[in-house]
Amino acid sequence: TILYGDATDSGNTKKDTVQGVLDLVPAGGGDLVFLAEDNAGAATKEFTSADGIDATIYENYLFVFDGVWATTSGDDLLLTFYSDDGSTALTSNVYRYVIHGTDTNGVELRHSSANATVMALTPSGGARASATNSLFGKVWLHLNDSANYWSHTLELDFVEQSSNDLHTTRGHFRYFASTALLAVKFHTDSSNINGKIRMYGLKYA
Secondary structure (H helix, E strand, O other), rough: OOEEEEHHHOOOOOOOOHHHOOOOOOOOOOOOOOEEOOOOOEEEEOOOOOOOOOOEEEEEEEOOOOEEHHHHHHHOOOOEEEEEOOOOEEEEEEEEEEEEEEEOOOOEEEEEEEEOEEEEOOOOOOOOOOOOEEEEEEEEOOOOEEEOOOOEEEEEEEEOOOOOEEEEEEEEEEEEEOOOOOOEEEEEEOOOOOEEEEEEEEOOO
16 A cells, blocks of 8 residues: 555545556557467468457468478468458458568569559569478568558569479458458468468557
8 A cells, every 4th residue: 555645636645455556547459469370281271350450459460381282282372351240241343452572583573553352572484382491481461440442562582383482472452442341361272271360459649
């Protein structure tokens, strides 16, 4: 128990506990909080409110890819948003993205679209389908119940399917329609997606 002078009450002496004083201090913001991990080999890796997505607590989400690959050689790593909590997939041809990278031979690789029905995180047939030559990196997503044209970014490193070269890529993308983005799934063209994807939430500052 402590005694203190209350400046909001003419300096009158009052008594409280240490915890009572601490409870008056506003909670900190801007923390990056681990929320979920999906490490199962499956057709999709979905992240919804059951995994911790909550627009009232977090404004952005970091997805960390730790050794991710497609089961079938030549399949691409893809992303699809949901306008709700995992039921209504957004597949209209309004995914817009521009991605640029370079391999170990100095060859520049680009892929882009102004009207795709899905977000291609890797270039067509570009990433090797192998646990020993898998993909690493991160994707930042803005998932929110406020309809807007939110921007998202990616930084991914993988081994090229055709040449076995190391490749690094950076990019920016949007779902170019005014709609809520409340959940997301990562998947491939046709096969299972393997490896770990971890999700972190960035608290409001």
